[in-house]
Amino acid sequence: MHACVVHGAGDLRIEERPAADPGPGEIAVSVALGGICGSDLHYYHRGRVGDFAVTAPMVLGHEVVGHVAALGPGTTGPAEGTPVAVHPATPCGTCPECADGRRNICAHTRYLGSAARTPHVQGGFAQHITVPADQIRPLPAGLGLRRAVLAEPLAVALHAVRRAGAVRGRRVLVTGAGPIGCLVVAALRQAGAAEVVVTDLLDAPLRLAAEVGATATVRADRPDDPAWGDAVDVAIEASGAPAGLRTCVERVRRGGTVVLLGLLPPGEVGLLGNVAVTREIELRGAFRFDGEFDEALALLAGGLPVDPVVTHTFPLERSVDAFDIAGDRAVASKVLLDLSGT
Known part of the structure; x- marks a missing residue:
């Protein structure tokens, strides 16, 4: 072979x-x-x-x-x-x-x-x-x-959404519109998120994010774009870039939740620690998946877009x-x- x-x-x-x-x-x-x-x-x-x-x-x-x-x-x-x-x-x-x-x-x-x-x-x-x-x-x-x-990457996305807690009716930010980020968008909409804002540095992945359910997309290099909207309830970092993590911490509301999904570069990465402390932001890691694999197969069979x-x-x-x-x-x-x- x-x-x-x-x-x-x-x-x-x-x-x-x-x-x-x-x-x-x-x-x-x-x-x-x-x-x-x-x-x-x-x-x-x-x-x-x-x-x-x-x-x-x-x-x-x-x-x-x-x-x-x-x-x-x-x-x-x-x-x-x-x-x-x-x-x-x-x-x-x-x-x-x-x-x-x-x-x-x-x-x-x-x-x-x-x-x-x-x-x-x-x-x-x-x-x-x-x-x-x-x-x-x-x-x-x-x-x-x-x-x-797509079952394996969708399972990763489902696990990240599960780590975020209750998202039904919530406003969620996803940083990074690569394959995982786009699947996170689909998983969030399936879980009942009311709004899903997706940010990326490139237009092509943002168009894909819109096709799979993003309610708004915004270029990460345009901080004054009104598409950012108000603070979000939950932010999921799916880019693996330190700048993406910074955006999540900055844009989530006080008492909100940030899920770290993308693997960051090796070694220490800068973090807005004081912001996380004074706003009581919860930082949660999401790594791989377990039973979500079977859930992913069922959702794919059911026509998840x-x-x-x-x-x-x-x-x-x-x-x-x-x-x-x-x-x-x-x-x-x-x-x-x-x-x-x-």
């Missing part, structure tokens, strides 16, 4: 690798589509995501869908050929966080295509992968692979082109790799 492998910053290769047979409790999947995530782009461009650096060749990708290829000995699961999505996380199940129902912050989680652990966990941008059976999700009836591939987020599809052999386009936010949002070829 072939796989998309990062060796370091700027070093992305398509390599031939052996396909592993599933063992007991495992299921093999023929991967059809994979979505390029912001973390994949960071590994490609910088050789790291936040504090997690690539120290050995690693197959990228954690947003993948395909078909069941084989079940391991004694394994119960969907029949061969069943279209499925792959939940990318394998938490330990025994730590205090797992016991407390917060498996998404398990320190011992194995996550597809992540350099957080050594040895790294190989990812899903391969034509054939083998994962624990409990990571496999048969697609709901009527849900096609092209929409289902997120199709505009997918803008490009490339065959696996053109992975470098796909990553380069995905890094150009002026023209692309979610870029897919088609791994179904030979």
Whole structure:
């Protein structure tokens, strides 16, 4: 089989690798589509995501869908050929966080295509992968692979909205209109947010944000634009930029909530601490997801309007082109790799 492998910053290769047979409790999947995530782009461009650096060749990708290829000995699961999505996380199940129902912050989680652990966990941008059976999700009836591939990033968005607390009837600011930011918009509207204001430095992603439900969009470099409106009840930082975090803290009302979703640059980042103190602003982190993955599949099957987020599809052999386009936010949002070829 072939796989998309990062060796370091700027070093992305398509390599031939052996396909592993599933063992007991495992299921093999023929991967059809994979979505390029912001973390994949960071590994490609910088050789790291936040504090997690690539120290050995690693197959990228954690947003993948395909078909069941084989079940391991004694394994119960969907029949061969069943279209499925792959939940990318394998938490330990025994730590205090797992016991407390917060498996998404398990320190011992194995996550597809992540350099957080050594040895790294190989990812899903391969034509054939083998994962624990409990990571496999048969697609709901009527849900096609092209929409289902958004389940992982939509689950991230759903978790961030859940961390924000009650949003029904509220006014919410989202900083960053990349794929995650746009999916946060859709999740907020589905959860009943009355107004969703989205800010970004580029016009193209703002147009996409409007297509998926933003009630107002504003350029981040135009602080006097009346589209900003009054202070918001909740702000979700989805850009991963320190300036985005500053905007959230500045624009949220007294006693409001700021959710930090985008991963900021490594090291210390400036924070308007005194503003957070004197206004009693709540700062909440949002990292990955857990059960929201199944909720995301159900919402996608139910027609949640997120199709505009997918803008490009490339065959696996053109992975470098796909990553380069995905890094150009002026023209692309979610870029897919088609791994179904030979």
